[in-house]
Amino acid sequence: MENDETLSSSFFSYDVKSFHRISFDQRQIVEAMVDKNIVGHGGSGTVYRIELSNGDVVAVKKLWSRKTKNSASEDQLFVANELKTEVDTLGSIRHKNIVKLYCYFSSLDCNLLVYEYMPNGNLWDALHKGKILLDWPIRHQIALGIAQGLAYLHHDLKPSIIHRDIKSTNILLDINYQPKVADFGIAKVLQARGGKDSTTTVIAGTYGYLAPEYAYSSKATTKCDVYSFGVVLMELVTGRKPVEAEFGENKNIIYWVSSKVETKEGAMEVLDKQISRLFKDEMINVLKIAIRCTFKAPGQRPTMNEVVQLLIEADPCRFDTCKSSNKTKETENLTKTTNPYDL
Numbered sequence: 355m356e357n358d359e360t361l362s363s364s365f366f367s368y369d370v371k372s373f374h375r376i377s378f379d380q381r382q383i384v385e386a387m388v389d390k391n392i393v394g395h396g397g398s399g400t401v402y403r404i405e406l407s408n409g410d411v412v413a414v415k416k417l418w419s420r421k422t423k424n425s426a427s428e429d430q431l432f433v434a435n436e437l438k439t440e441v442d443t444l445g446s447i448r449h450k451n452i453v454k455l456y457c458y459f460s461s462l463d464c465n466l467l468v469y470e471y472m473p474n475g476n477l478w479d480a481l482h483k484g485k486i487l488l489d490w491p492i493r494h495q496i497a498l499g500i501a502q503g504l505a506y507l508h509h510d511l512k513p514s515i516i517h518r519d520i521k522s523t524n525i526l527l528d529i530n531y532q533p534k535v536a537d538f539g540i541a542k543v544l545q546a547r548g549g550k551d552s553t554t555t556v557i558a559g560t561y562g563y564l565a566p567e568y569a570y571s572s573k574a575t576t577k578c579d580v581y582s583f584g585v586v587l588m589e590l591v592t593g594r595k596p597v598e599a600e601f602g603e604n605k606n607i608i609y610w611v612s613s614k615v616e617t618k619e620g621a622m623e624v625l626d627k628q629i630s631r632l633f634k635d636e637m638i639n640v641l642k643i644a645i646r647c648t649f650k651a652p653g654q655r656p657t658m659n660e661v662v663q664l665l666i667e668a669d670p671c672r673f674d675t676c677k678s679s680n681k682t683k684e685t686e687n688l689t690k691t692t693n694p695y696d697l
């Protein structure tokens with residue numbers, strides 16, 4: 355932690371915890387939290403895009419405050435304390451594929467998290483509402499970046515961190531469409547709170563991404579993250595949402611993909627039709643990885659380190675410097691990889 359200090363502003367009565375060498379004018383932030391600056395709402399709060407007077411842009415997440423009759427309720431204190439612990443951990447993490455948490459402001463009835471701002475929004479919007487088409491090399495870069503971020507949380511940190519809420523809205527995209535994993539740790543605190551209050555929608559918001567064993571036992575493991583990551587991989591390959599009416603009642607993308615890939619034609623059908631067929635072999639390879647990640651038995655799923663390795667092998671630009679979808683026939687032949695996992 356570079357600048358771990360706790361300040362108090364008498365004007366706003368916020369405690370501030372800062373993790374990066376960057377200074378914020380609290381008043382400027384609080385004053386800019388107005389409707390026109392809202393970028394979105396989620397299960398945990400509202401996010402604002404705030405431009406500071408020095409030109410820096412930050413994203414500020416205002417966590418929902420839960421008004422109770424007794425403002426210093428046990429529940430609120432629990433959340434505040436848990437958040438402090440989580441935020442300390444998150445603030446100390448540095449990885450190119452993990453969104454930076456700059457600082458944390460808290461007051462009695464409000465918690466603000468200040469993050470680096472990601473100009474290209476989240477992966478869900480890019481895939482499912484996208485105004486521009488993400489071609490396969492970019493999607494592969496996104497898949498690999500998320501996998502590297504998760505592998506870092508699972509295998510390089512001691513104790514390891516389980517994200518618990520991997521989904522495409524929690525993957526943010528920087529100016530170069532490099533992915534950054536967001537919203538981990540906080541999910542744990544909010545889910546703990548959710549356990550006390552069944553009206554919160556934190557778990558429901560993740561419908562379609564939850565590993566079956568997590569849904570039943572609510573015991574999170576790194577393999578639950580692998581499963582949710584597999585769903586995101588399927589979104590990248592197929593361009594489909596995790597749950598769509600077309601899949602059938604109570605059926606999700608995993609069921610849909612597995613029912614299709616039984617035949618070669620079926621496997622071709624699930625690939626996103628907006629992407630050039632030149633990348634079909636690489637896309638099929640990534641689809642195979644996604645299927646392994648979403649195996650029902652957690653023990654059969656690969657680790658995130660293994661996934662990183664498999665995705666590197668499935669890189670469409672492995673033997674060439676392909677920068678966009680103008681891939682040549684020769685490149686296609688060169689990038690064919692032998693995948694050890696048959697469908």
Ligand SMILES: Nc1ncnc2c1ncn2[C@@H]1O[C@H](COP(=O)(O)OP(=O)(O)OP(=O)(O)O)[C@@H](O)[C@H]1O
Pocket residue numbers: 393394395396397398399400401413415453469470471472473475476519523524526536537559
């Ligand atoms: N650091 C950021 N930079 C840019 N946009 C962001 C940032 N953090 C969040 N957003 C955007 O704000 C919106 C709301 O995010 P939020 O995390 O609150 O909701 P969510 O991801 O949809 O659900 P959940 O609360 O379950 O994480 C999303 O559209 C997201 O793209």
Ligand SMILES: [Mg+2]
Pocket residue numbers: 396523524536537
């Ligand atoms: Mg989010």
